[in-house]
Amino acid sequence: MSDAVPTSPLGPVLSGARVLVTAQRRADDIVNALQRRGASVVVASSLGVESHIDEESLVAETRALVERPADVVVVTTGIGFRSWLDTAEAVGLGHELIESLQHSRVVARGPKARGALQAAGLVPDWVAESETSAEIADFLRADGVAGQRIVVQHHGAGDDGLERHLTAAGATTSSLVVYRWGPPADPEAVRRSAREAAAGGYDAVMFTSAPGAAAWLEALRAEQALGPVMGLVDAGMLRLAAVGEVTAAPLRDLGLDVLVPPRARLGALLRSLVLDLGDDEGALPTPAGMLRVRATAATLDHTPLPVSPGGLALLRCLAADPGRVRSRDELLDVLPGDSRDPHTVEVAVARLREAVGREVVRTVVKRGYRLELAGA
CATH class of the missing domain: 3.40.50.10090 (Rossmann fold)
Known part of the structure; x- marks a missing residue:
């Protein structure tokens, strides 16, 4: 897919x-x-991703796999498999690696690993849909791995215990470390x-x-x-x-x-x-259109509104409970700064109305302001 x-x-x-x-x-x-x-x-x-952290060892493991295909190869990540194949191709082993894998039982840890294999023309024999190494260990041990040679391409966090479980079940395991997670x-x-x-x-x-x-x-x-x-x-x-x-x-x-x-x-x-x-479920139907108050912006019918940070703070307060009257003191509490002058709210509301329309923010005489909903 x-x-x-x-x-x-x-x-x-x-x-x-x-x-x-x-x-x-x-x-x-x-x-x-x-x-x-x-x-x-x-x-x-x-x-960050640290690629090819030990390319010499990776190439040596790849040559060994080409010369003697493993019974099972576990591919844990898409990026890891692609990086492995890139490394093999760089030293002239790309085609040989693909041929070798066709002689092994290939297990993929989730859809990303499966997708990378399919892009290389390989079809995994089994996919752990849960994307966990624990599911892979359970699957392989249920089939029996005693005496088998298993190669594991690790994900960025390194070995998460999969090899230990397989070794305890009698398999001989080897690691392919293609990349590791590093600092950002x-x-x-x-x-x-x-x-x-x-x-x-x-x-x-x-x-x-x-x-x-x-x-x-x-x-x-x-x-x-x-x-x-x-x-x-x-x-x-x-x-x-x-x-x-x-x-x-x-x-x-x-x-x-x-x-x-x-x-x-x-x-x-x-x-x-x-x-x-x-989703419209998060929008408010106002007389001017569908209002959405986002983290740092507001829109009407998906059109951004030219509101200031103060205007956005007022709009968020009003939209939190549309139809409810908010007093000037309540609105002062959410405005940036520490002004307690009611005139500050009046100026901020006037500017907000210029952006959203007077019909959206209504004055309730002697009480404050409310957000008007369509049909209310």
Whole structure:
């Protein structure tokens, strides 16, 4: 199945939304897909990838596999398999490696690994749909691995116990370490993203790997931002989106709600996030159109409104309980600065009305202001 980004004709339904992407791989594809829907996108890769950390050993293991195919080859990641094949091709072993794998039982850890194998013309004999090494270990041990030679291409986090389980079951195992997760290329960007998330600066945060999600959570802890971010998620003001259940695990371990697509693919993740953030359920029907109040912007019928930070703060307060009258004191509390002059609210409301229309923000004499809903 294709892992292409979605191209459904939904229009700019993410206009005004601000999305944080924590991935390094395919970040450009993610950014382009979200921007086509109108979103503003920030990339702060929470981890880097250190490729070919021991290329000499990798080439030696590849030669050994070519000369003597293994009984079983476990491919744990798509990026790892592609990097392995690139390395083999660079030393003239690409074709030979593919031929060798055709003589082995090939097991894939999830759809990304399967997709990489299929792109190389290989069909895996079995796929762990849960994307866990534990499922692979259970499957292989159930079939019996005693006396078998098993080669494991590790994912970026290294050995997670799979080889230990297979060795205990009587197999002879060897490792292929193609890449490892490393520190982010721009640590300050990651720290800044943590602070901005805590301040309500994003509508959604996207994750494409469990180590990347765990690393971003560590950045939140380091910036003392974890509590505020958890509060925003619990309040429905920040959406966390992960490509699959394995990626979502570090987030769910903290009790956080995570959007996970029905299929663990990047295209499915993007489609789910677009539908989630663009859903009319989160919009308010006003006399001027469908109003959406995002983290850093507001839109009417997907058209951005020219509101200031103060105007956005007022609009968010009014939209939190549409129809309810907010007093001037309540609105003063949410405006930037420490002014207690009621005239400050009157000026801010006047400017807000210029952006959204007088019919949207109504004055209730001697009481305050309210957000008017269509048909109310």
